[in-house]
Amino acid sequence: MFSGGSGGGRPIRVLNVAEKPSVAKSVAEILSRRGGGFRSREGRSRYNRVFEFDYTIRGQACHMLMTSVTGHLMELDFDERYRRWHSCDPADLYNAPVRKYVPQDKLDIKRTLEEESRSCHWLILWLDCDTEGENIAFEVLDVCAAVNNHLDVWRARFSALIDREIHQSVQNLVRPNKLLADAVDARQEIDLRIGASFTRFQTMLLKDAFVLDFLDEDRNLVLSYGPCQFPTLGFIVERYWEIQSHEPEEFWTINCSHMSDNGTAAFNWMRGRLFDYTCSVIIYEMCVEQPIATVKNVKQQQKLKYPPFPLSTVELQKRASRYFRISSERTMKVAEELYQAGFISYPRTETDSFSVNTDLHAIVQEQVAHREWGAYAQRLLDPEARLWRNPQNGGHDDKAHPPIHPTKFSSGESNWSEDHKRLYGFVVRHFLACVSQPAVGAETSVEIDIAGEQFSASGRAIISKNYLEVYHFETWGGSIIPTYDIGQQFLPTTLTLDSGVTRPPPLLSESDLLSCMDKEGIGTDATMHDHIKKLLDRCYATKDANTRFSPTNLGEALVIGYDGMGYELWKPYLRSKMESDTKEVCRLLQQMKACFLDARQNKGKLFQAMEIFFERSNRAGDTQQSLTENVCPAKCAKRWQFMVGCIRFPQCRNVVWLPGATSEATVTSNICNTCGQYLLCLHVGPVFMIQFKFRRLEIPANYEVNHLGCIGGCDSVLRDLIEICGTGSRNLSSATGRLSIACDNCGATCALRTANTANNRGRKFTPASLKNAIFSSTWEDELESAGTEGRGASHRSSRSSSANRRGGQGRRQGREAVNADVTFVTATGDPVSGRCYVCGDPSHFANAAQTDLRSK
DNA sequence: GCAAGGTC
Numbered sequence: 001m002f003s004g005g006s007g008g009g010r011p012i013r014v015l016n017v018a019e020k021p022s023v024a025k026s027v028a029e030i031l032s033r034r035g036g037g038f039r040s041r042e043g044r045s046r047y048n049r050v051f052e053f054d055y056t057i058r059g060q061a062c063h064m065l066m067t068s069v070t071g072h073l074m075e076l077d078f079d080e081r082y083r084r085w086h087s088c089d090p091a092d093l094y095n096a097p098v099r100k101y102v103p104q105d106k107l108d109i110k111r112t113l114e115e116e117s118r119s120c121h122w123l124i125l126w127l128d129c130d131t132e133g134e135n136i137a138f139e140v141l142d143v144c145a146a147v148n149n150h151l152d153v154w155r156a157r158f159s160a161l162i163d164r165e166i167h168q169s170v171q172n173l174v175r176p177n178k179l180l181a182d183a184v185d186a187r188q189e190i191d192l193r194i195g196a197s198f199t200r201f202q203t204m205l206l207k208d209a210f211v212l213d214f215l216d217e218d219r220n221l222v223l224s225y226g227p228c229q230f231p232t233l234g235f236i237v238e239r240y241w242e243i244q245s246h247e248p249e250e251f252w253t254i255n256c257s258h259m260s261d262n263g264t265a266a267f268n269w270m271r272g273r274l275f276d277y278t279c280s281v282i283i284y285e286m287c288v289e290q291p292i293a294t295v296k297n298v299k300q301q302q303k304l305k306y307p308p309f310p311l312s313t314v315e316l317q318k319r320a321s322r323y324f325r326i327s328s329e330r331t332m333k334v335a336e337e338l339y340q341a342g343f344i345s346y347p348r349t350e351t352d353s354f355s356v357n358t359d360l361h362a363i364v365q366e367q368v369a370h371r372e373w374g375a376y377a378q379r380l381l382d383p384e385a386r387l388w389r390n391p392q393n394g395g396h397d398d399k400a401h402p403p404i405h406p407t408k409f410s411s412g413e414s415n416w417s418e419d420h421k422r423l424y425g426f427v428v429r430h431f432l433a434c435v436s437q438p439a440v441g442a443e444t445s446v447e448i449d450i451a452g453e454q455f456s457a458s459g460r461a462i463i464s465k466n467y468l469e470v471y472h473f474e475t476w477g478g479s480i481i482p483t484y485d486i487g488q489q490f491l492p493t494t495l496t497l498d499s500g501v502t503r504p505p506p507l508l509s510e511s512d513l514l515s516c517m518d519k520e521g522i523g524t525d526a527t528m529h530d531h532i533k534k535l536l537d538r539c540y541a542t543k544d545a546n547t548r549f550s551p552t553n554l555g556e557a558l559v560i561g562y563d564g565m566g567y568e569l570w571k572p573y574l575r576s577k578m579e580s581d582t583k584e585v586c587r588l589l590q591q592m593k594a595c596f597l598d599a600r601q602n603k604g605k606l607f608q609a610m611e612i613f614f615e616r617s618n619r620a621g622d623t624q625q626s627l628t629e630n631v632c633p634a635k636c637a638k639r640w641q642f643m644v645g646c647i648r649f650p651q652c653r654n655v656v657w658l659p660g661a662t663s664e665a666t667v668t669s670n671i672c673n674t675c676g677q678y679l680l681c682l683h684v685g686p687v688f689m690i691q692f693k694f695r696r697l698e699i700p701a702n703y704e705v706n707h708l709g710c711i712g713g714c715d716s717v718l719r720d721l722i723e724i725c726g727t728g729s730r731n732l733s734s735a736t737g738r739l740s741i742a743c744d745n746c747g748a749t750c751a752l753r754t755a756n757t758a759n760n761r762g763r764k765f766t767p768a769s770l771k772n773a774i775f776s777s778t779w780e781d782e783l784e785s786a787g788t789e790g791r792g793a794s795h796r797s798s799r800s801s802s803a804n805r806r807g808g809q810g811r812r813q814g815r816e817a818v819n820a821d822v823t824f825v826t827a828t829g830d831p832v833s834g835r836c837y838v839c840g841d842p843s844h845f846a847n848a849a850q851t852d853l854r855s856k
Numbered sequence: 857g858c859a860a861g862g863t864c
Contacts, residue, residue: 020863047864071862078858085857093858105864132862188860195859203857226859340864348863527861 011054011061015117015151017068017140018126019133021048022346024068026161027126031055031064031170033163043067043116045108050116057170065116069109072132073139074100076188078196085204090197098189102143110143117144123151125176128400129159131583135184137176159400162357179593183586190578191227198225198569202558212554214539223558224538227575228523232531233540234570235516237551237559239508246504252280252497254287256448256455258482259493265481267293267448267455267492273500283453284497290451291495295488297447303460304440305476307433307467309352309394310403313525314518316347316427321510323473324422325547328510328529334419335404343408344427348526349401352394358402360391360435366409367428376470377432387466391434405431429470436467439476446484450492457481507548520572521579661698661721674714700724 018024032038032053039052051066082088082096102110117123123144127133141153154173158165203223212221251273258265274280308315316335317328326334335347354360367377379385394403406428412421445458459481462468468476508516513532517523523531535541540555551559559570568574694705699721709715 045864069862070864073862076859083858090858128862136862184861191859191861193859197858199858220857222857224858228860336864524861526863530860 011063012121013119014055014057014062014064014122014124015113015120015144016064016066016124016126016156017113017144018066019068019128019136020070021068023126023161024048024051024066027166028053028064028066030161030163030166031066038066043109043112045070045112048109048112050112055170057173062122065120066126067112067116069113069136069140070106072136073102073106073109073143075103076100076185076192078192085200090200090204093197093200094193096193098192100139100185113140113143114147117148117151120148121150121152123153124170124173125153125155126158127155129157130398130400131180131184133400134177134180138178138181141176159397160355160357160402162355164357179586179589182589183582186582186585187578190582195224195226199223214552214554222538223554224534225569226531226534227578228527228531229534229538229540230570231520231522231572231575232513232517233535233551233555234559234572235513236508236535236541236549237556237570239505239512240551240556243504243507246502248501248503249275250277250499250501251275252277252499254280254284254453254455255494255496255498256293256450256492257494258293258490260482260490263480263482264493265446265457265459265484267446267457270447270454270456280497286451287453287495291492293448293450293455293490293492295446295484295486295490296449296454297445298484298486299443299445301443302440302463303443304438305468305474306392306438307389307436307471308430310354310391310434311405311427311430312350312352312394312396312403313348314350314514314528315352316404317529318511318514319430319473320423320426321514321547323426324419326419326422327532327543327547328514329533330419331423332526332529334417334423338420338424338427341413343406343410343424345403345405345407346401347404349404350396350398350525351401351403352396354391354403354434363405363407363431364435367406367432369409370411370428372425373429373432373470380432380435387437388435389437403434426473429473433467433471436470437464439466439468440464441476441478444481444483446481450495507544507550510543510547510549513549516572521576522572661694670708672710672714674710694721 016024016027018027028038028040028051032051032055035054037053041050041052043050047070048068051064053064053066055062055064076098077083078093079097079099082093088096123141125137125140127137127140137155144151145153153176155176156166156169156173158169199222202225203221206223207221252275253271253273254269256267256269258267274283313332317331320326320331321328332347335344338344339347361381364377364380368374368381370377380387404427406424410424412424416424440463441460442463443458443460445456447454447456449455459479460477461480462476462478468474510532514528517528517531518525522528535549535555536543539552540558541549541551543549562569691706691708694703694707696705699705703717703721707717709717
């Protein structure tokens with residue numbers, strides 16, 4: 001499998017590249033642990049060090065160099081002459097040449113890669129296992145291959161930085177997937193072209209044409225458009241319009257309360273609200289006239305409130321906004337700093353379930369010394385307390401990072417801001433909550449009847465707070481109501497008809513906005529906050545003290561403008577469609593590649609079809625050689641040649657097959673006197689005489705080699721020869737001396753060619769004559785020689801044939817253990833072999849001898 | 857002066 005090394009015991013040099021320095025270090029630590037650790041040295045870039053250690057990959061001794069990039073190594077931009085804003089019509093940006101290049105601040109990393117890869121044999125890419133990671137893999141590959149085109153390039157696929165996973169991935173390397181990388185290239189190019197064209201267009205069109213007095217004098221205004229920022233603006237504008245268009249409507253409802261010695265209960269009308277005043281008054285008066293309430297139903301049940309799922313990035317941002325009013329952008333900045341300092345795990349993750357390998361107890365153990373939540377952590381670890389519960393699985397896994405959790409204890413660092421303290425505390429409390437029992441409450445609901453109208457009240461007593469003790473961001477309302485018995489009657493303390501007006505929904509909060517983006521696939525967990533911030537920077541929206549967003553006049557004007565044109569550029573569908581379409585192209589290409597590989601595997605079918613219409617050429621060029629080496633029908637089917645079709649063939653499938661012994665057949669211009677305008681099928685046409693030439697050895701001695709005949713049915717010579725030699729056609733059932741068996745996988749029938757050769761002329765096969773079928777492991781040579789050339793014509797060893805096949809992919813993989821070919825021995829002792837011409841698998845004839853063998 | 861996506 002692996003190549004390029006110097007072989008034997010001498011180690012080869014392997015360059016390993018990770019997506020970020022922390023991963024490079026972790027992987028180096030894991031892989032070098034058994035060999036006594038790694039050496040570390042500086043690279044050209046001060047962030048990206050190089051780690052060195054020895055390791056063995058599949059028996060090959062390797063000297064490993066492990067370094068990293070920092071995300072994308074390259075950027076995409078237009079060619080120089082299109083970069084200036086006035087250099088071209090923005091419409092030209094849809095065709096302008098673009099190029100990928102390593103920007104200035106990444107040149108140091110590029111130099112490290114170039115220098116290190118020069119001396120290496122292999123390159124192993126340890127990028128994140130997502131489409132962006134695959135794209136970065138090719139950026140690294142391009143840089144390295146430019147200085148060393150002998151590199152053998154591999155991709156390590158891993159989903160977590162844990163020992164087992166990393167060792168497994170390096171022992172099972174795969175090739176990088178260009179199609180996935182191309183999908184990202186396509187998305188990047190689309191983003192650039194539409195972003196730049198619309199941005200230049202609307203900026204140059206509008207900026208100086210209006211008095212935009214909300215701007216600072218010195219601020220250079222850009223009216224940007226982007227496929228993520230505009231839909232984000234769209235969410236804000238749409239909610240704003242919903243509020244604007246809301247028309248308050250008056251409604252009425254009846255409320256009832258009952259105060260007794262052991263508390264007060266507030267009953268709600270089970271009709272909810274009525275928008276008709278007269279109706280409400282009539283019902284209310286009925287109640288007032290007969291105000292005695294009768295208890296109809298009392299329900300008491302235990303309710304559980306579950307702790308949240310393990311923490312993903314979007315949840316972190318939403319909850320930080322909700323609980324502390326910290327903006328998503330600030331949250332990510334602070335979380336990044338906490339991560340850099342080692343206090344929390346990687347903050348950009350979609351994963352909301354812990355891997356079974358995570359030592360959750362150890363994480364809790366670290367926190368027992370904290371003065372606020374330490375005692376709770378201690379109780380969690382105490383089996384007697386019965387507080388522990390394995391975390392729920394939120395159902396998302398980005399296969400790259402675990403949920404956000406604390407990685408180091410801190411009682412607060414001196415350089416931490418309030419936000420650092422809040423976020424660290426939140427991450428810890430969230431984690432502790434995840435491994436805790438749900439809160440338990442006792443819920444009571446009471447239904448009463450007053451003059452035929454139903455009312456209900458409910459109360460809840462918390463029996464056990466459990467996770468809520470440490471997760472005090474969430475509350476679980478606990479009002480207690482008096483005890484009631486069914487049938488009990490009482491006079492309400494108050495019974496009122498109250499009016500109200502409907503209210504519009506609130507403006508979108510940051511948490512709502514993140515939810516909308518997450519739901520519609522706008523941006524990624526790592527970029528959503530950027531898009532929100534961009535709207536504020538561009539003066540498209542504002543955020544109030546309650547973290548609620550309103551569009552500015554500018555933002556609303558842009559949306560109205562495009563909406564008026566009929567373009568929903570501000571709706572989320574465009575972005576979703578781009579993402580799904582580029583992935584679809586990638587999927588389609590992958591599908592077609594699989595289809596191609598399968599078609600190549602089954603090329604015998606194409607030969608079969610071609611042979612119906614054409615004679616095989618004798619040109620055995622390289623291409624042909626390689627095409628035919630695994631396909632027996634190609635070589636052994638020379639005798640299946642002639643048929644005469646309807647003038648409408650192949651639309652009309654009516655054909656007449658000629659004797660198998662035919663070596664030449666030429667249609668003459670003479671019309672048969674007997675058959676004339678013979679009705680061959682629905683398509684009437686004249687029947688022309690045919691000049692035949694038969695192979696001497698294949699026809700009885702009393703027949704002529706040259707024969708002018710008619711296929712219309714009047715020619716007794718042709719009828720005789722077909723009777724004697726067969727036609728060679730696999731779908732003419734009247735032929736004699738032919739044998740077909742059905743593949744037990746695909747059901748296709750396959751004629752055994754031996755039946756039509758000179759040696760078998762006139763021989764009748766019967767199932768009984770094939771009872772002695774034996775299976776052997778010989779390859780197609782057997783069939784080829786049996787079919788045409790005579791045995792032993794071109795024998796290859798079964799080992800080499802087997803190796804040829806293993807190179808192919810598809811359904812035959814994993815069948816190596818099955819006898820590769822089948823040899824049937826007839827009663828006379830002659831072997832005949834066959835393999836399915838549809839699916840190509842010889843093993844599919846395994847049961848043919850008993851079940852599907854037919855003699856025609 | 858433009859996008860969105862990585863990450864430091």
